[in-house]
Amino acid sequence: xxxxxxxxxxxxxxxxxxxxxxxxxxxxxxxxxxxxxxxxxxxxxxxxxxxxxxxxxxxxxxxxxxxxxxxxxxxxxxxxxxxxxxxxxxxxxxxxxxxxxxxxxxxxxxxxxx
Amino acid sequence: xxxxxxxxxxxxxxxxxxxxxxxxxxxxxxxxxxxxxxxxxxxxxxxxxxxxxxxxxxxxxxxxxxxxxxxxxxxxxxxxxxxxxxxxxxxxxxxxxxxxxxxxxxxxxxxxx
Numbered sequence: 066x067x068x069x070x071x072x073x074x075x076x077x078x079x080x081x082x083x084x085x086x087x088x089x090x091x092x093x094x095x096x097x098x099x100x101x102x103x104x105x106x107x108x109x110x111x112x113x114x115x116x117x118x119x120x121x122x123x124x125x126x127x128x129x130x131x132x133x134x135x136x137x138x139x140x141x142x143x144x145x146x147x148x149x150x151x152x153x154x155x156x157x158x159x160x161x162x163x164x165x166x167x168x169x170x171x172x173x174x175x176x177x178x179x
Numbered sequence: 180x181x182x183x184x185x186x187x188x189x190x191x192x193x194x195x196x197x198x199x200x201x202x203x204x205x206x207x208x209x210x211x212x213x214x215x216x217x218x219x220x221x222x223x224x225x226x227x228x229x230x231x232x233x234x235x236x237x238x239x240x241x242x243x244x245x246x247x248x249x250x251x252x253x254x255x256x257x258x259x260x261x262x263x264x265x266x267x268x269x270x271x272x273x274x275x276x277x278x279x280x281x282x283x284x285x286x287x288x289x290x291x292x
Contacts (some may be wrong), residue, residue, distance in 0.1 A: 069221065097278045108183070108269050108283030109222070116278075154221060158278065166237065167281070169214075169221030 068092045069157050071170035078177055084142040086173050088155030091136065095157040099167070100129060100140050103152045112153075113140070145177045181205050185270050185284035192260040192291045200255040200287050202270030210273045211253040212281065213237075213245065215266040222269060228253055260291045 070089045078084045088098075096117040101109035115122040115129045115138065122129050128141045142149055155170040186201045204211065209230045214222040224237030228247040242264055244256040253272075257264060268287045273279040 067221075074219075099280065101281075101283075106285065108271070108285050109281075110283070111280035114278070114280065156221075166224055166227065167222075169223075171219060171221045 067171070068095075069155055069168045069170040071153075071155055071173050073173050074171070075174040075176070078145045078175065080147055080177055080179050081144045084140075084145045084149065084175055084177070086140040086142075086153050086155075086175065088138045088140075088170055089136060090138075090157050092157070092159070092168075093136070094159040095168075097158045098129070098131060098138050099156045099158075100127075101154045101156060101169075103154065103172070109154055142175075145175075147177050147179065150175055150177045183270055183272055183282050183284035185268075185287050187287060188285070189288045190290070192257075192289065194260060194262065194291060196260050197256070197258050198260070198289075200257075200268055200270075200289070202253045202255065202284060203251050204253075204270075204272040204282070205251065206272060206274070206282065207250060208272035208274050208282070209250065210275070210279070211247065212271040212273075213243070213253070213255045214269045214271065215239065216269065216286075217266050225255065225268075257289075262291050265289060265291045 099114040100112040102112045103109040131138045152172045154172045156167040183204045212227045213225040216222045223239045226245040228234045270284045271281040
C-alpha cells in the first residue's frame with residue numbers, strides 16, 4: 066500500500082528550463098510534506114518542506130506547491146542546473162506526538178542536460 | 180562537520196551470519212532513525228529512538244534489533260541475515276519531534292548471499 070506515490074521514475078530537462086516533479090498521496094492525515102534530494106552513494110539531504118496549512122513554499126530556485134483537495138504536491142525548480150541532477154524523494158508525515166515518521170515515495174530521477 | 184557517520188560502507192554477509200551496522204552523530208540530536216531502501220522503492224523505517232534508552236519499532240522491524248545507550252550512537256543489529264535483508268541502510272537523526280528535517284548518513288550497502 067503505497068501511501069506516497071511518485072509516478073514518474075525519471076525526468077529529463079534542459080539546463081535553464083523548469084523542472085516539475087510530482088507527488089501524490091492517499092492518506093488524508095498527512096499534514097506535513099518534504100522533498101529530499103539524493104546523489105549517488107550519498108544519503109538524502111533535505112531540500113524544502115510545506116505544512117498543510119499552506120499551499121506554496123518557496124526557497125530560492127525551489128518552490129513546492131500543495132493541492133490538498135487533489136492530494137497532490139509538486140516541486141518546481143527554476144532555472145534547472147546540471148547540479149540538480151539527482152533522485153528526488155517526496156515524503157509525508159502526520160502529527161504523532163513523538164518522532165517524525167516519514168513515509169517516502171519511490172523517487173524521481175532528474176537529469177538536467179546541457 | 181561530520182554529521183551522521185555510518186560504518187561500514189559496504190558489507191557482504193552469508194545467510195545466517197550476524198552483524199552490527201554502526202551509526203553515530205555529533206549534532207547532539209535526540210531523535211535517530213534507521214531506514215532501508217530497496218531498489219526502486221522508497222525508504223522504509225526500521226526502528227527509531229527519541230532519546231537514550233528509548234527505542235521503538237518502525238514499519239519493517241522484523242529481523243533487526245537496536246539499542247540506544249548514548250545520545251550519539253544508534254547501532255542496528257542483524258542477528259540471522261537473510262537474502263531479504265539485502266538493501267541499502269540509512270541512519271538519520273533530527274533535533275526535534277514532528278517535522279524536523281532528517282539528517283542522513285551516506286548509507287551502508289549490505290548484500291546477503
